[in-house]
Amino acid sequence: MPTSEIAVVDEADDLLGASFARWAAGQGVPVVRHRLAGAARAMTVVVAGSRVEVSPAWSLLLRPLRSPEPPASPDTRFGWSEAFATLWAAAALSGRPVVNRPDAWGWLSGLSASIVRNQRRAGLPVPAAEAYWHQLPPPGGYRYHQDLDTRQTAGDPAMIRFGRSRALPATRGWEQVVVVGGEGFRVISAGAGDPDPVPASLAVADRLSLSFATVSWAVPAGPGPAVLAQVNPFPTLHECRPVICQVFPALLRRLLG
């Protein structure tokens, strides 16, 4: 493969993007990191009838991108949106491999912010309700509360301004799997003898149209199967570190097509 045909589009402080590029270079495969604006300016998309041409022919690893926040000027925000729209179209229409390819429905369109919606989309039962709230925490029965501003969880919602709560049964542990395409790598294990969560995690990622994700499960203290707790379409280096020796080669295989 010619050099620089794999591009990571990320922020400068993305540890996974930086680490993956370094690792790939060590394998003799150059990977170029781009910020959004640079990637978009390098791209050309030609549409003529149903014929489309996207150049350069990059394989893409798309990472989380931060939109400008106030006091950014309207022109800055518009410029960011133009670059994002270009990257979205190019990634959707490219014939090259794209990790978590956007599509006509949107960017990560298969994934909802709501875990209940994701359970339904993944064809899973919904054993635990979910509530979003502002100054109106849900009634009893909701055990886990997350502060939507800080993403920290708490047992007591009293100090939370904007919250997300779940009526999960008491858990005795968590399972987490990093999914790359058709491969899954178990990061955390609730305990010996638990069912292997990898097949279910692969199925969830597939139903949500994700080729790279961490899939987390809550393992109940009592009887009953593990419950889908979270799907992260942008696995962090911290999440992947225990299985990084498997994750990076799998990512590279996927990007090399």
Added chain:
Amino acid sequence: MIHLIGLDTDPTLVWFARRAVAAGHHVKLVNLRAVTRQPWRVELDASSDRALFHNGPGRPLPLSAQGGYYVRLIDLSPVLPAAERGRWRHLIGALAAYLDGVRGPVVNRPGGQLQNGAKPLHEWWLSHRGLRVPASLTSSDPARIAGFMDRHGPVVLKAVCGTRGRARLVTAGQLAGFAPAAGPVHLQQWVDGYDVRVHLVDGEPFAERIDTDAVDYREPDARSRHRPAAVPEELRAAMGQAAKEMDLRFTGWDFRVDRAGRWWCLEANPMPGYHGYDRRCGGAITRALCRLLAPDEG
């Protein structure tokens, strides 16, 4: 019952509300400007979802997962100070999750296709649904831009992302000094002819021909003549199928009809600001929306 979700400062939402109430429909307004400042909760579970909002202190506003919803979710968080941003972002996120599971008709469901926000993708997608779409180039490369203009002559310059939607005609001379740092730009082949705007409500078209002296008839100083138009049946069927596939019950379509009478599709808008067109057609679009959202209220 029709639930309205949006801003009381949005002229399209206000237009719809007034016309629906005047027609005798029961309307419940969720005014996001008021709701963001009050307690709220959205519960999602296996059987039925619930949403409890307040339009003011002590003014609870429970929503039903049944019934119709006319929604214009406008997230103001990108332009608000940090302290205010969370109010909008979290409410919009919760509402989007709630509306995704509403069983009744939703105009339009937040989970519908968003491709209109990425113009090259949108145009390619429409082409694949049998619509005739002008050729386009999205690029920051001066050589590619010059080559496209050589082939097509003056072209239309428009936003890639769909905001700041006014289009303008540009010549090769105007883009001669184009610097890549100013890109990317989206250029589309110009179609000489007249405009047609079609609002499609669940397959039912409401079309208006616009003859104008401007490249974009929406320009404030454009001199335009509007009159009702008929949509070819084959085109109506293609639009209906595309809207269904996008999961959008209400769409606003922009066409140019060339001198040979061929209809060129420019875009399908997923959240049409339709009130000006509705005024000219005597409220027919709102009536169709009400039939869709509250079929039992006749």
